[in-house]
Amino acid sequence: MEKFTQHTGVGVPLRRSNVDTDQIIPAVYLKRVTRTGFEDGLFSAWRNDPAFVLNQAPYATGSVLVAGPDFGTGSSREHAVWALKDYGFKAVLSSRFADIFRGNSGKQGLLAAQLAQEDIELIWKILETTPGTEVTVDLVNKQVRCADVTVPLQVDDYTRWRLMEGLDDIGLTLQHEGDIAEFEEHRASWRPRTLPAKHLPKVEVKAARAAGVPVEIGRPLPQN
Amino acid sequence: MARTLAEKVWDAHVVRRGTDGVPDLLYIDLHLVHEVTSPQAFDGLRLAGRRVRRPDLTLATEDHNTPTLDIDLPIADPTSRTQIETLRRNAEEFGIRLHSLGDADQGIVHQVGPQLGLTMPGLTVVCGDSHTSTHGAFGALAFGIGTSEVEHVLATQTLPLQPFKTMAITVDGTLPHGATAKDIILAIIAKIGTGGGQGYVLEYRGEAIRSLSMEARMTICNMSIEAGARAGMIAPDETTFAYLKGRPHAPEGADWDAAVEYWQTLRTDDDAVFDAEVVLDAADIEPFVTWGTNPGQGLPLSGRVPNPAEIGDDNQRVAAERALEYMGLTPGTPLRDIAVDTVFIGSCTNGRIEDLRQVAKVFQGRRKADSVRVLVVPSSARVRLQAEAEGLDRIFTDFGAEWRNAGCSMCLGMNPDQLAPGERAASTSNRNFEGRQGKGGRTHLVSPLVAAATAVRGTLSSVGDLGIEDAPDGSPLTTTVSA
Structure with a gap:
């Protein structure tokens, strides 16, 4: 994971509360098998609206999303975080995040930073008055700076440390591989293993057919 | 110190205890995989040059995208077909057991684990699916995870986790005619709300729960997530042991005896304290x-x-x-x-x-x-x-x-x-x-x-x-x- 200490980029004011993960990216995009390329799904229901903030030239290159409260509620789909990252966002600022969204963000190097709602309002005003204004998110000093405004940001110490060191969870956990191996040595032998596979005898499963009439496998299908 | 069922299972899986805000590192006994939330996790392993640490603790099945008609024909929807074919390739490459469409053990991941006897009391069970709470019916600590966590478990067989709070949901009495486990859980959700269980592991207890079959217990634990909780549990008992005995992966001989002896300790201590308690009377449930x-x-x-x-x-x-x-x-x-x-x-x-x-x-x-x-x-x-x-x-x-x-x-x-x-x-x-x-x-x-x-x-x-x-x-x- 890339280290995150400080980022400066165009701020995007998203004046909406309760933006759930279905709004961030609809379920139809969940059938994809890639982790990238989700930018077209981001806020897809709103992107057809010319008035939507990302459709306005000064904001289109934005990388700091300044959102209303309760951002990222709903399903656990990590695709929401991927879509934001793929579009180019490095940080999301809000006064309240859904737990799972915040967790998924931290694992993907997207900073979900909590600000007081009045500070969000302050930044919204600057970004709307002077579109294209840059916002600096400073994780080292736990500050957000925008024009002449400097406000504090909140992020839990563990996530902050991980982001600043650029450590992904897997890398961190693998530092303790010795502990894992030792734990495994003492696991009780009754605990299950999926391999080698054990199961009841293999039995043929017949395919169900439309109209509720089961048809034997191998019988020729009706031609249309 | 007196502990709840959830705390006992948690403690038995701590690989490394966290301090100062660092989460505990928990060992995962059983990782269930399906086609929708896994492709990006396998991709991540490939990019990092990592392997699956314990293919022998991992099981995959096809369920979300699969058709329920004409399963012997190619899947008509090309995006669904691609997702399923991707799972098949990943299972092959990483050496993971997969029950594919047409196989007698193919089906919804939360049915396949129990029917094979892989889901047991005292395990930690995860899957990239929020209804993983189902497996809590056996006295396992089971919960849904995101795709990054799927990759994490594939690579390390562990997860860093902050402890949950515990909530007791006691259902006393006997259900009236025509009311079932589904009605119990719908009544619970209506009572505590869809956010009522947020941050908690729920433990269902009381006479009405004890008298339920394993299938009915799974129905209740399954919908813990609809109450906002990531996990729900029921202490194992003779009903649990009888369901498991003789299933393909159930322990045998001395292993069975040792397992049952341990499983019998998996109950909340009499003087343990829950962070929250809710009580319902089954007689009121319609x-x-x-x-x-x-x-x-x-x-x-x-x-x-x-x-x-x-x-x-x-x-x-x-x-x-x-x-x-x-x-x-x-x-x-x-x-x-x-x-x-x-x-x-x-x-x-x-x-x-x-x-x-x-x-x-x-x-x-x-x-x-x-x-x-x-x-x-x-x-x-x-x-x-x-x-x-x-x-x-x-x-x-x-x-x-x-x-x-x-x-x-x-x-x-x-x-x-x-x-x-x-x-x-x-x-x-x-x-x-x-x-x-x-x-x-x-x-x-x-x-x-x-x-x-x-x-x-x-x-x-x-x-x-x-x-x-x-x-x-x-x-x-x-x-x-x-x-």
Whole structure:
């Protein structure tokens, strides 16, 4: 994971509360098998609206999303975080995040930073008055700076440390591989293993057919 | 120190205790995988040059995208087909056991684990699916995870986790005739709300829970997530051991004895303290049905569609108004007068053999209402085979129902089994969100018995409305075991 200490980029004011993960990216995009390329799904229901903030030239290159409260509620789909990252966002600022969204963000190097709602309002005003204004998110000093405004940001110490060191969870956990191996040595032998596979005898499963009439496998299908 | 069941299972899996805000590192005993939330995780492993640490603690099955008709033909939807083919390639490359479409152990991941005897008391079980809470019915600590966590478990067989709080949900007494486990959990969600369990592991206890079969316990734990909790648990007992004994992966000989000895210690200590407690009386629980667009918007079937104007809380009133508009319902309408187009019997909540047996007892000797289409989708191919061995498939088709192959099916409509816009369903599944079962589809969550009675009458009904006291063979309709 890339280290995150400080980022400066165009701020995007998203004046909406309760933006759930279905709004961030609809379920139809969940059938994809890639982790990238989700930018077209981001806020897809709103992107057809010319008035939507990302459709306005000064904001289109934005990388700091300044959102209303309760951002990222709903399903656990990590695709929401991927879509934001793929579009180019490095940080999301809000006064309240859904737990799972915040967790998924931290694992993907997207900073979900909590600000007081009045500070969000302050930044919204600057970004709307002077579109294209840059916002600096400073994780080292736990500050957000925008024009002449400097406000504090909140992020839990563990996530902050991980982001600043650029450590992904897997890398961190693998530092303790010795502990894992030792734990495994003492696991009780009754605990299950999926391999080698054990199961009841293999039995043929017949395919169900439309109209509720089961048809034997191998019988020729009706031609249309 | 006295501990709850959840704390005992947690403590037994701590690889490394965290301090100063660092999470505990927990060992994962069983990792279940399906096609929707895994492809990016396998990609991540490939990019980092990592392997799956414990293929022998990992099991994959195809369920979310799979069709329930023509399973011997190529999958028609190209994106679904690609996702399934990707899982097959990943399983092959990383050496993971996969039960594919057409295999007798293919089916919904939360049925396959228990039926193979892989789900046991005292395990940690994870899967990239929020209904992983189902496995808590065995006294396992089981919860859904995101795709990064799927990759993390594949690579390390562990997860860094902050501890949960604990909530006791005690259901005393005996269920009345026609009420089932589904009605218990719908009543619990209506009582504590869809956010009531947030941050907690729920432990279901009390006489009414003890007397339930394993299938019924799975129904209850399955919907813990709809109460906002990531996990729900029930302490293992003789019912649990009897279900497990002799299953393909159940321990044998000395291992079995050692396991049972340990499993018997997996109960909340008498003087342990929960962070929160809720008590219900089973005698008050009636057949339940949802009227709105979240699982907490439910009422006894004897009730009427609520009037939003009478709801004091602003947020809840606005939510109820929106829900009734979406559902096309008028305040004051008796719930029993609501006519449905489709009855869906299936899902990881209610697609097990006992559910199908209950439904068959209602269907036997009857015909479906002309206006209703009825889908019966077993939760796994093995369940389908079992039902056919018992002759249930004939009862379903004679009734006029469609008897399908196994999978998640209409619960979330990722395959072709979907509701049309405006189509109304009585569904034994778990979520009645807007558009969940198909764009514009309207869902009423119900038990298998209510679904079956509704299929007969065409309007939301209980078995009492059919004058059924017991099944035609004289056996009781509800499937409880003696305590």
